[in-house]
Amino acid sequence: MAHKLSGGLNIAIVGAGFAGLASALLLARAGHRVSVFEKFKSPQSLGAGILIQPSGLAALQRLGIHDHMVEQGARVLHLHGIHPGQRPVVDVRYAHWRPDAYGLGLHRGVLFDALWQAAQQEGVQITTGVEVTQLAALQARHDLTVVADGAGSVLRAQTGLPVRDRLYPWGAAWAVLDDPGRRYGHTLWQWYRGAHQMLGIMPTGLTPARSGTAGRPVVSLFWSLRADSWTAWRDAGLEAFKQQVRALNPDCEDLLAQLVSLEQLTWARYHDVVMPGYHTPDCVVIGDAAHATSPQLGQGTNLALLDAVALADCLGPAGGPTAPPLPLALARYTACRRRHLHYYGQASRWLTPLFQSDLRLLPWLRDRLMARSLRWPVVGPLNLQTLVGVRQSWWPGAPVLELPQPPGITRAR
Numbered sequence: 253m254a255h256k257l258s259g260g261l262n263i264a265i266v267g268a269g270f271a272g273l274a275s276a277l278l279l280a281r282a283g284h285r286v287s288v289f290e291k292f293k294s295p296q297s298l299g300a301g302i303l304i305q306p307s308g309l310a311a312l313q314r315l316g317i318h319d320h321m322v323e324q325g326a327r328v329l330h331l332h333g334i335h336p337g338q339r340p341v342v343d344v345r346y347a348h349w350r351p352d353a354y355g356l357g358l359h360r361g362v363l364f365d366a367l368w369q370a371a372q373q374e375g376v377q378i379t380t381g382v383e384v385t386q387l388a389a390l391q392a393r394h395d396l397t398v399v400a401d402g403a404g405s406v407l408r409a410q411t412g413l414p415v416r417d418r419l420y421p422w423g424a425a426w427a428v429l430d431d432p433g434r435r436y437g438h439t440l441w442q443w444y445r446g447a448h449q450m451l452g453i454m455p456t457g458l459t460p461a462r463s464g465t466a467g468r469p470v471v472s473l474f475w476s477l478r479a480d481s482w483t484a485w486r487d488a489g490l491e492a493f494k495q496q497v498r499a500l501n502p503d504c505e506d507l508l509a510q511l512v513s514l515e516q517l518t519w520a521r522y523h524d525v526v527m528p529g530y531h532t533p534d535c536v537v538i539g540d541a542a543h544a545t546s547p548q549l550g551q552g553t554n555l556a557l558l559d560a561v562a563l564a565d566c567l568g569p570a571g572g573p574t575a576p577p578l579p580l581a582l583a584r585y586t587a588c589r590r591r592h593l594h595y596y597g598q599a600s601r602w603l604t605p606l607f608q609s610d611l612r613l614l615p616w617l618r619d620r621l622m623a624r625s626l627r628w629p630v631v632g633p634l635n636l637q638t639l640v641g642v643r644q645s646w647w648p649g650a651p652v653l654e655l656p657q658p659p660g661i662t663r664a665r
């Protein structure tokens with residue numbers, strides 16, 4: 253028999269990443285009983301900085317951690333990508349979308365810690381050191397199971413839902429480095445040589461409290477690499493890497509001096525995951541498990557946070573008088589997320605080869621047209637809306653995503 257939501261649900265969430273923790277927090281706040289199962293033994297969030305877009309900032313407001321994140325993060329006002337000849341390739345300002353808009357460069361650990369603590373304060377039961385291998389065992393004990401086990405999900409296949417999961421041939425090596433004078437300011441910098449070399453430096457705000465030396469200003473450095481050249485890159489050694497970086501950007505000795513070993517760089521590959529629908533009658537797949545993309549557009553965390561908000565909105569508060577049956581609530585979730593998620597998957601798939609590939613003609617055109625095209629009538633707004641996270645369709649004039657409202661404000665249906 254289909255569960256009505258009015259009594260509150262017994263919910264299991266697999267994965268304490270951004271998607272899992274954000275949905276745990278919102279669902280517990282709505283009065284459901286929520287348990288999270290995470291395979292890591294101790295709380296952790298691996299990887300470098302993340303860029304939170306205005307769409308993700310709206311989700312942070314709903315989660316109640318927005319102001320704290322803004323204090324800990326670095327406001328990014330400008331994306332500036334240049335060619336070795338110093339010709340601007342990407343030159344986008346958030347203010348061209350809305351005068352007070354910005355992206356927020358954040359250390360992953362800062363967002364992770366805030367969600368972890370808030371979820372626990374809300375009464376979420378978090379069990380660590382448990383790798384869930386059988387979805388059915390969890391489903392038998394819970395009304396709803398949320399699969400939030402990340403891009404390399406092994407559980408989504410057990411839902412029986414159709415899925416396509418491909419690995420991008422390129423990835424990136426990342427490091428978080430000190431920037432005591434905040435000399436990288438409010439700009440996310442990128443340097444390109446064709447599409448086969450890319451260096452990025454992103455202001456990342458402050459290090460998290462648990463890092464021992466909390467509150468140090470840092471930047472994330474990223475270096476694009478073909479997956480099959482990673483071993484050769486590592487074997488060539490640190491000095492060879494530094495020479496490549498200097499050839500693109502001679503003015504970053506402050507960062508290079510902090511690198512004493514290539515072990516300080518974390519290697520990451522990207523999945524491209526597409527699902528036509530995200531739910532069964534008692535299970536839903538969210539976050540990277542449902543729609544991992546390359547990070548070229550800086551959207552993955554934003555999409556995960558928006559998933560969490562949408563799921564909580566579709567399920568509604570426990571004990572609500574008009575609570576729908578669970579399968580209907582989950583069908584609403586798929587219906588309300590699909591366009592947005594498919595658009596960003598497609599946009600990332602099309603954009604990534606412009607910046608990470610062996611192609612020659614496309615990056616040549618990019619270097620000549622991209623910065624200019626951002627001022628063209630239809631293309632300019634499309635690019636800005638895509639960047640800030642609200643675009644849902646290629647069609648000019650198509651309705652954009654309605655951003656989540658802060659708590660206490662409900663949108664008329």
Ligand SMILES: Cc1cc2nc3c(=O)[nH]c(=O)nc-3n(C[C@H](O)[C@H](O)[C@H](O)COP(=O)(O)OP(=O)(O)OC[C@H]3O[C@@H](n4cnc5c(N)ncnc54)[C@H](O)[C@@H]3O)c2cc1C
Pocket residue numbers: 266267268269270271272289290291292299301302303304382383384385400401402403405406407424426520521522538539540541547550551552553554555556
């Ligand atoms: C190099 C790189 C740069 C990025 N930059 C950005 C950016 O600038 N902006 C942005 O918005 N996004 C960015 N992203 C994407 C972003 O990191 C992801 O979209 C986001 O972390 C997805 O969150 P998630 O909770 O879905 O998955 P994850 O963060 O992967 O969390 C999944 C969790 O599930 C746990 N787990 C997995 N399997 C099991 C199991 N069987 N049982 C129990 N637990 C399990 C894992 O340990 C993990 O804690 C980037 C990604 C990469 C790789």
